[in-house]
Amino acid sequence: MAKQYYLSNNGTHIGPYTHETVLKKIEAQEHQWTDYVYDDNVGEWMMLLEHPEFATKLAQKPAVRPGASPAPAPKNLKDKEWFILKEGNNYGPFCRLELVQMLQEKTLFEYDYIWHAKLPAWKRVAEVDEFSSQSIRGMKESKDADVAEIFFRRRHARASYGASLIVHNNKTVFRGQALEISAGGAGVLIDTPNLQPGQSLFLHFQPGDGVPPFNAVCQIVSKQFVKDAAPDSESVKYGVKFTTLSQSVRESIKNFTTKAA
Incomplete structure (x- = not known):
């Protein structure tokens, strides 16, 4: 039996499809390389662009x-x-x-x-x-x-989100505050200016605004110094994308952002 894949479409899961069917849907522009795909061997949702069995088709x-x-x-x-x-x-x-x-x-x-x-x-x-x-x-x-x-x-729908954070970069522990959240990532204040885009972080989100506490491995994608921060503050706003996040937490965040929209 051919391996089966599921695709994400506007927050819903559709499929299963064969590898060939997924590629045909991309060629027909029914789906894009930035859409999410799931298979049991990987065990998590990831972009078609990043999935090893589809990325080889795109690599040229x-x-x-x-x-x-x-x-x-x-x-x-x-x-x-x-x-x-x-x-x-x-x-x-x-x-x-x-x-x-x-x-x-x-x-x-x-x-x-x-x-x-x-x-x-x-x-x-x-x-x-x-x-x-x-x-x-x-x-x-x-x-x-x-x-x-x-x-x-x-x-991913975004919503304002208030929750305190504990941040770890494998060397140092920092404290932070979430400002906004989506199923794909978050905007957070962290009390250090020394983190850089591309760096991986471990974030522990305390409970906030109806979302239970959760852990996530993230990658920094943007960095912005906060102009109106207190003179003695070193907080910097970082944009992070979730690289490892349980499906149950992702669904909980989707529900929260949908209600807040």
Whole structure:
């Protein structure tokens, strides 16, 4: 019997599907590489982009070797000309809209490397003009329906959330405070300015706003100094995504954010 997979669709689980059926649904744009998939062998939900049995289908070599003569930049937002470099593997091609959507959904980060034929080498997203804050703001303010959709579509509903935290980075224990939460991650204040995007943390959330206490392994995806903090405060706002979280806790958070919406 062929291995079966379940897909996440707007908070509901659908399936089971075979590997071939999942790929056909992606090709038909019924699902995207940033959607979540579950199989019993892995034992947790993860993005199709990160699932080893599907990521191999997406991994490709760039059509033009970085460092070769630059080609014209893609003019159409839907031109599939962009590649992503993660853990030594090239993924793509993607169009610019897809990369912006990944940035919105925190599956691509400003410190990740990207490339297309115009660039002489791999560059961090933050170094590429097409993904500058001004450029993305201009896209957001456009009246193009395809562009507007990616800014309104949220994979995980968010809600304000008050709970104290205990944070551990395998060396030091810090205290913190949750500000907002979703099934995919949280915005938290932590009493240290020394943590960096990409770093993994263990967070223990105390009970708050109807959600029971829970533990999560997280990865820092953003860092912002708080301007209105007390002069002697070292608290910094960090955005974290959950990399390890039990399904029961994820469902509890989904229920909370849905009610708070």
